[in-house]
Amino acid sequence: MHLVYILLIYLLSIGSVAYANEVAAKLTNNQTKRLTADQNESAWRKFNITTVKDYVIPAYKKLAMTNNDLYLVTQSFCHTLISSNKDQKKAELQIAKDAFHNSMDAWQYIQNINFGPIEIGLRHHSIQFWPDKKNHIGKQLNKLITGGDVNALTVDGFERNSISVKGLPAIERLLFQKGALEQFKNKPFSCEVLQGISRYLSDTSASLHDEWLTTMLPQFKDAKQLDGYFEDDIDAATALLKTLVEPIEIIRDLKLDRPLGSQLDKSKYKRLESWRSQRSLLNLQLNIQSLELFFMGTEVGASSKTTGNDKGLRLLLTESEIVDIQNNFKIVKDELHEIQAPLEEAILTVSGYQTAKSLSISLTQLHKSLEGAITHSGIRLGFNSRDGD
Amino acid sequence: MAFVWVLTAEMETNLFSRREFLKGIAYSALAPYSLSAAMKEEVNKLQLYSAATDFNGDHWLVISNIKGEKLNKLRLPSRAHQVFKHSSLEMLCVVARRPGKYISLVHSKTGTLIKTLFPSAGYHFYGHGLFSNDGRYLVTSENHIESAEGRIAVRDRLSGFEIVNQFPSHGIGPHEIKLTTDGQTLVVANGGIKTHPGNGRAKLNLSTMRPSLVYLNLSTGKLLEKKRLPTSLHQLSIRHIDINHLDQVVIAMQYQGDRTDQVPLMAVHSRGEDIRLLNAPVNTYLAMKHYCGSVCFDASGKFAAATSPKGDRLTIWDISKEQLIDEVRCRDACGVAALDNQGFVVTSGTGKLYHYSIKHKAVQTLASFVSLNQVINEPPNLPERMAWDNHLSIST
Numbered sequence: 001m002h003l004v005y006i007l008l009i010y011l012l013s014i015g016s017v018a019y020a021n022e023v024a025a026k027l028t029n030n031q032t033k034r035l036t037a038d039q040n041e042s043a044w045r046k047f048n049i050t051t052v053k054d055y056v057i058p059a060y061k062k063l064a065m066t067n068n069d070l071y072l073v074t075q076s077f078c079h080t081l082i083s084s085n086k087d088q089k090k091a092e093l094q095i096a097k098d099a100f101h102n103s104m105d106a107w108q109y110i111q112n113i114n115f116g117p118i119e120i121g122l123r124h125h126s127i128q129f130w131p132d133k134k135n136h137i138g139k140q141l142n143k144l145i146t147g148g149d150v151n152a153l154t155v156d157g158f159e160r161n162s163i164s165v166k167g168l169p170a171i172e173r174l175l176f177q178k179g180a181l182e183q184f185k186n187k188p189f190s191c192e193v194l195q196g197i198s199r200y201l202s203d204t205s206a207s208l209h210d211e212w213l214t215t216m217l218p219q220f221k222d223a224k225q226l227d228g229y230f231e232d233d234i235d236a237a238t239a240l241l242k243t244l245v246e247p248i249e250i251i252r253d254l255k256l257d258r259p260l261g262s263q264l265d266k267s268k269y270k271r272l273e274s275w276r277s278q279r280s281l282l283n284l285q286l287n288i289q290s291l292e293l294f295f296m297g298t299e300v301g302a303s304s305k306t307t308g309n310d311k312g313l314r315l316l317l318t319e320s321e322i323v324d325i326q327n328n329f330k331i332v333k334d335e336l337h338e339i340q341a342p343l344e345e346a347i348l349t350v351s352g353y354q355t356a357k358s359l360s361i362s363l364t365q366l367h368k369s370l371e372g373a374i375t376h377s378g379i380r381l382g383f384n385s386r387d388g389d
Numbered sequence: 390m391a392f393v394w395v396l397t398a399e400m401e402t403n404l405f406s407r408r409e410f411l412k413g414i415a416y417s418a419l420a421p422y423s424l425s426a427a428m429k430e431e432v433n434k435l436q437l438y439s440a441a442t443d444f445n446g447d448h449w450l451v452i453s454n455i456k457g458e459k460l461n462k463l464r465l466p467s468r469a470h471q472v473f474k475h476s477s478l479e480m481l482c483v484v485a486r487r488p489g490k491y492i493s494l495v496h497s498k499t500g501t502l503i504k505t506l507f508p509s510a511g512y513h514f515y516g517h518g519l520f521s522n523d524g525r526y527l528v529t530s531e532n533h534i535e536s537a538e539g540r541i542a543v544r545d546r547l548s549g550f551e552i553v554n555q556f557p558s559h560g561i562g563p564h565e566i567k568l569t570t571d572g573q574t575l576v577v578a579n580g581g582i583k584t585h586p587g588n589g590r591a592k593l594n595l596s597t598m599r600p601s602l603v604y605l606n607l608s609t610g611k612l613l614e615k616k617r618l619p620t621s622l623h624q625l626s627i628r629h630i631d632i633n634h635l636d637q638v639v640i641a642m643q644y645q646g647d648r649t650d651q652v653p654l655m656a657v658h659s660r661g662e663d664i665r666l667l668n669a670p671v672n673t674y675l676a677m678k679h680y681c682g683s684v685c686f687d688a689s690g691k692f693a694a695a696t697s698p699k700g701d702r703l704t705i706w707d708i709s710k711e712q713l714i715d716e717v718r719c720r721d722a723c724g725v726a727a728l729d730n731q732g733f734v735v736t737s738g739t740g741k742l743y744h745y746s747i748k749h750k751a752v753q754t755l756a757s758f759v760s761l762n763q764v765i766n767e768p769p770n771l772p773e774r775m776a777w778d779n780h781l782s783i784s785t
Binding site for chain 1: 442444470486487516628647648671672675676682696698699700701718720721722723737738739754776777778779
């Protein structure tokens with residue numbers, strides 16, 4: 001027996017929106033004259049390989065680079081705490097915060113990928129344990145710091161720690177806590193913990209990049225291989241496309257609607273994703289930017305966007321579908337731009353709250369347009385999985 | 390809602406799995422194996438019955454062979470849920486999905502509609518039912534809309550399916566029902582979720598829901614036993630069940646709590662005992678994404694298969710040992726039916742038919758797509774392609 005125990009979910013992606021069938025039901029006869037997905041399998045294979053090469057792997061590469069920087073910076077910061085003056089310490093703390101922001105930027109770009117290597121060893125949760133409704137991070141972090149056990153910070157020892165203390169939210173707590181420098185001074189081991197987490201993030205993201213490059217890419221190149229991850233090219237395309245479409249629901253439900261609550265006086269800014277570092281709005285902007293890049297087929301890190309419809313998913317959609325989706329992306333981006341940063345304060349105001357609510361509706365529209373177009377292209381992202389009973 | 394596992398407990402397994410993954414074998418889901426000649430002959434005689442939906446959103450009863458070749462179809466008024474066959478007559482019962490407004494009785498060979506049944510005024514079907522062992526009575530789980538209390542309705546085939554008995558299910562939202570081996574005791578999965586047709590499929594009592602597993606005397610409706618999960622798991626909806634020759638009930642659940650909670654989804658129960666949750670690696674339950682769509686025992690009654698379409702997972706359990714024994718990735722898999730002692734047939738929302746072999750611990754594709762037009766040698770047109778719905782039945 002060999003159990004397939006390398007499975008993790010992006011818990012946040014437990015979707016329940018039920019309009020997949022509605023979308024299918026609205027297709028006209030004219031529209032359905034298009035090729036079925038399997039009649040167009042080679043085009044999907046091309047889409048898959050291009051998406052992995054130009055979008056997924058570069059994004060993981062960036063995550064690996066930024067997390068490596070974060071590890072180096074936290075080492076430097078902790079060293080400064082021992083010997084430097086207050087100004088130098090402040091400056092180093094700011095550098096560490098900046099490095100955290102860079103890492104979080106990179107993570108927000110690739111947070112949507114919830115299958116493949118990230119499933120192994122709960123690494124999605126490890127990189128970002130969120131939402132943390134029970135304050136697991138606080139409790140476990142405190143336990144780790146007060147424990148003072150250096151063995152818990154070795155490479156092997158760290159693996160055995162709770163996943164809640166392994167990732168970016170734990171670093172955020174350490175760097176953005178009130179009186180951070182004083183806290184580090186009073187609890188010197190906390191800086192050891194900070195470095196331990198950073199090293200774990202650096203190692204993990206380097207592994208993810210390597211595993212996508214060496215293990216996953218070949219799976220997309222030959223999706224029908226025996227003992228492979230996928231069943232065929234359509235299965236592979238479906239896995240990718242789900243990471244384009246489903247995160248929009250997650251963004252809406254968890255990153256917006258949950259903090260917003262049912263009305264203004266019920267909004268809770270501490271439910272926002274990165275309220276401590278006050279970058280929750282930036283997270284949303286980066287999520288949408290990343291998904292738009294994915295849709296456009298633009299290489300991550302490329303200096304300019306391709307304007308023709310000859311790349312990415314656009315190759316497989318109609319002109320009107322492309323225009324509709326682009327328009328919906330624009331509406332979402334405009335509304336994001338309209339919100340006054342930080343989101344943590346904006347949602348407590350009437351206008352900020354209303355714009356955020358409107359954004360939630362626009363995200364639904366974006367989701368619908370993407371799912372509808374993909375269904376029309378012959379790929380059903382889910383049937384029982386979207387609307388089970 | 391408390392977390393059920395300490396996540397760190399899984400790390401050894403995870404490290405092992407990482408090595409497996411890097412060797413490129415861990416996601417093995419489609420390893421080839423051959424059925425014996427005798428088995429093939431037997432398998433080729435099988436008929437599959439399931440509700441299905443095409444790309445246009447039209448709903449169908451599909452009668453197919455194991456190769457996915459459509460033998461018959463019948464357009465349905467709305468989406469259906471369970472399809473099951475009468476034990477001796479060529480009669481299929483197609484139960485509408487909740488809030489169900491019809492039951493179609495269909496000839497299992499010709500696909501011809503025999504009769505349509507409707508719920509009594511003030512009631513709707515819950516998607517499941519069964520025929521009594523003697524084949525005379527049709528038993529369905531229903532909702533009394535005004536009180537939101539579950540009801541079991543018993544219709545007599547010999548009197549044109551008139552309701553001859555009706556009794557409480559002793560819970561809200563009765564879903565799948567099964568009979569014990571003596572045919573006298575009805576096992577009811579009361580999902581606990583309150584719905585009202587006026588609110589569509591909206592779930593109205595998630596904060597207070599209390600699902601239960603109930604045993605009723607089929608003749609009298611007398612409550613024989615009622616079991617619940619611990620209060621901390623009150624949002625684990627007991628919805629799909631199967632029962633083996635030892636009258637062990639395997640339970641596949643769906644979780645209605647917060648999307649970030651980590652909970653078990655499988656359990657077993659025997660009369661007089663508490664419901665026992667099945668242990669599995671945290672990764673497995675996480676991957677099942679809070680939802681099981683269908684569950685069934687194999688013919689031996691030792692193994693059970695559960696589908697989790699939201700997680701694209703098929704999980705196989707040794708119920709005698711209360712252990713998970715295998716897990717494979719299977720896109721949008723939901724319908725599952727036992728195929729002798731060999732394993733299970735699985736259907737998916739992507740329109741595929743799979744066979745899972747217990748012996749080989751592997752799954753293989755039986756049919757890639759099922760088309761309404763029976764086009765074998767070329768891919769079916771988009772609107773004709775079927776998505777298999779929640780449940781699958783098989784007969785020879």
